[in-house]
Amino acid sequence: MDASLVWNLSDESLLVGLGSGDPDAAAAFVRRFQRRVFGLTFSILRDRGAAEDAAQEAFVRAWRHASAYDVRRGSVAAWLLTIARNVSINMLPARRFDPIDPQDVLALDSRRPRGDGIEVRVVDSELLREPLARLPDDQRRALVLAVFYGFTAREISDLDGVPLGTVKTRIRSAMVKLRSQLKVSDDR
Amino acid sequence: MTGEIGCDQVRDLAPELALGIAEGHERDAALRHLTGCAACRELVSEFSSVDGELLVLAAGKDPPRGFESRVLARLAEPSRDSRTEPLAPRRRWVVAVAAAAVVAAALGGGSVFWATADDRRLADSYQAVLSQGQGDFFLAAPLQGSDGRVGTVFAYQGDPSWAMVSIQPSFPEEGRFHVQVVTRDGRYLTLDDVNLGGADQAQGLQLPVDTSAVQELRFAESDGRAVLTATFDTANPWD
Numbered sequence: 001m002d003a004s005l006v007w008n009l010s011d012e013s014l015l016v017g018l019g020s021g022d023p024d025a026a027a028a029f030v031r032r033f034q035r036r037v038f039g040l041t042f043s044i045l046r047d048r049g050a051a052e053d054a055a056q057e058a059f060v061r062a063w064r065h066a067s068a069y070d071v072r073r074g075s076v077a078a079w080l081l082t083i084a085r086n087v088s089i090n091m092l093p094a095r096r097f098d099p100i101d102p103q104d105v106l107a108l109d110s111r112r113p114r115g116d117g118i119e120v121r122v123v124d125s126e127l128l129r130e131p132l133a134r135l136p137d138d139q140r141r142a143l144v145l146a147v148f149y150g151f152t153a154r155e156i157s158d159l160d161g162v163p164l165g166t167v168k169t170r171i172r173s174a175m176v177k178l179r180s181q182l183k184v185s186d187d188r
Numbered sequence: 189m190t191g192e193i194g195c196d197q198v199r200d201l202a203p204e205l206a207l208g209i210a211e212g213h214e215r216d217a218a219l220r221h222l223t224g225c226a227a228c229r230e231l232v233s234e235f236s237s238v239d240g241e242l243l244v245l246a247a248g249k250d251p252p253r254g255f256e257s258r259v260l261a262r263l264a265e266p267s268r269d270s271r272t273e274p275l276a277p278r279r280r281w282v283v284a285v286a287a288a289a290v291v292a293a294a295l296g297g298g299s300v301f302w303a304t305a306d307d308r309r310l311a312d313s314y315q316a317v318l319s320q321g322q323g324d325f326f327l328a329a330p331l332q333g334s335d336g337r338v339g340t341v342f343a344y345q346g347d348p349s350w351a352m353v354s355i356q357p358s359f360p361e362e363g364r365f366h367v368q369v370v371t372r373d374g375r376y377l378t379l380d381d382v383n384l385g386g387a388d389q390a391q392g393l394q395l396p397v398d399t400s401a402v403q404e405l406r407f408a409e410s411d412g413r414a415v416l417t418a419t420f421d422t423a424n425p426w427d
Contacts, residue, residue: 055259
């Protein structure tokens with residue numbers, strides 16, 4: 001693959017190149033997503049060394065399992081970050097029961113995230129930015145704890161001292177609102 | 189919540205299922221329902237899309253200097269290939285089980301092989317089979333019924349990846365089963381039906397995804413209720 005052309009390829013094409021062992025595609029893929037992947041792993045682990053280990057492992061797994069990516073299931077960014085999230089959660093030594101501010105995790109007040117000069121495809125996620133910012137604080141907190149840290153409703157209930165049923169309702173309400181946003185987009 | 193649950197309850201639980209945070213018997217009952225309900229599966233899939241796209245909204249952060257080079261160096265490392273790399277001690281269990289699976293399948297029964305082969309012969313056989321098939325590894329998981337273990341599922345990572353289902357002769361529920369793959373990222377993939385039990389003590393299935401992506405194989409009766417499950421605790425024995 002021509003090294004000068006590879007930087008303009010779509011996320012999907014770069015992933016194919018990564019999976020096939022193309023070094024230029026691999027370099028472009030890592031450069032395009034490294035800031036996003038490290039940002040997520042650091043948000044979860046809050047330790048630069050551990051976050052780098054997790055981010056490296058996420059890229060290695062993406063390379064190893066590139067053929068398993070299914071474009072119908074979501075964007076390459078979502079797929080890669082799901083891997084990074086799962087790796088990070090598995091590296092957490094124990095449940096962290098200190099308060100976590102959703103604003104520390106989410107870039108809700110920014111416009112499109114920076115991708116090291118490369119435009120990253122974030123169309124679907126951008127549709128969620130405003131609805132997520134409009135969620136009631138308690139719903140957004142429950143959602144962030146579940147999505148980014150893998151907390152169960154019961155764990156959130158224990159953490160926040162809120163009845164289990166209330167937490168389940170918060171998560172469900174938040175997810176329903178956000179799903180409807182993506183669904184409206186699909187139906188257009 | 190015990191026993192079977194319906195669409196209304198599963199729809200309530202769908203967000204937690206999609207986020208992978210549903211728990212215990214509630215989760216088990218919902219997953220049984222999903223085996224036979226395409227509408228609820230679609231709903232969970234839609235919520236899963238929300239989960240993935242939310243992660244994209246995480247705040248970015250510059251990685252430490254040299255991160256890109258270190259990742260690329262890892263990607264450039266020679267692939268961990270059982271054909272060229274000495275076998276580490278922790279791999280031997282996998283080797284033994286996998287080799288036994290291959291030879292047992294070839295013999296159509298395997299009980300004699302299980303009783304007499306030694307580890308070295310098994311390891312040699314395993315390496316030879318992987319070399320012939322360009323495969324990466326084998327996994328094995330117990331096939332569990334309501335009253336305990338009824339057989340074994342062996343899964344092969346290669347191109348294509350496939351699974352071999354071995355049923356114990358005493359398995360009482362002879363019949364045709366719907367087959368479903370539950371992937372580690374929460375997808376539900378339906379395969380062709382298979383006959384199990386009676387004269388059909390072993391069945392091969394081609395997997396539509398890498399073996400490392402398979403969390404569970406489910407075998408359901410006509411009412412959609414999963415009666416046999418094989419859970420793969422390890423995605424890749426070399427990891």
